[in-house]
């Protein structure tokens with residue numbers, strides 16, 4: 001999987017460690033750098049995957065407004081390269097996306113059939129990434145999650161105040 005130091009990747013590696021029949025291999029920079037397309041296929045091929053999980057991304061939602069080019073380079077082009085590499089290796093890809101592909105105005109839960117309408121650069125780059133993934137690998141699963149929390153990284157679980 002991509003995203004070695006990210007909270008999703010770290011969580012999956014930790015969970016997989018409890019299952020003898022699952023080997024989770026997380027690969028990150030500099031071996032696999034989404035800004036260096038030439039690194040993607042060799043890095044993934046070295047793990048001989050049965051499935052690729054695409055958990056690396058540009059995730060700085062607010063900063064993306066100031067550096068949309070970088071957000072797109074990683075979240076669109078990079079994600080597409082990971083999907084293309086998985087296709088080349090003949091394996092499916094599970095790609096992490098976000099609720100930011102929607103505008104957030106809906107007063108009931110979003111369905112897969114709702115039309116995306118991102119309001120910011122991060123959401124737009126992730127939506128572009130979804131399309132790049134779908135185009136590059138017909139065997140894809142795209143998960144639009146709203147919030148990730150884990151013992152790792154920056155999330156509300158790690159920053160919550162203790163109950164009083």
Ligand SMILES: NC(=O)c1ccc[n+]([C@@H]2O[C@H](COP(=O)([O-])OP(=O)(O)OC[C@H]3O[C@@H](n4cnc5c(N)ncnc54)[C@H](OP(=O)(O)O)[C@@H]3O)[C@@H](O)[C@H]2O)c1
Nearest residue numbers: 003005006007008033034035056057059096098145147148
């Ligand atoms: N966190 C949330 O609440 C949330 C909510 C909805 C969706 N998601 C999605 O879920 C996925 C995983 O999120 P996360 O919270 O685990 O993210 P994260 O903790 O911010 O980790 C992102 C990972 O991407 C890697 N990365 C960034 N740029 C890269 C590049 N150029 N080449 C290779 N790796 C690069 C980072 O590597 P370094 O460690 O080297 O910086 C980091 O390991 C993302 O697709 C995100 O959009 C997250």
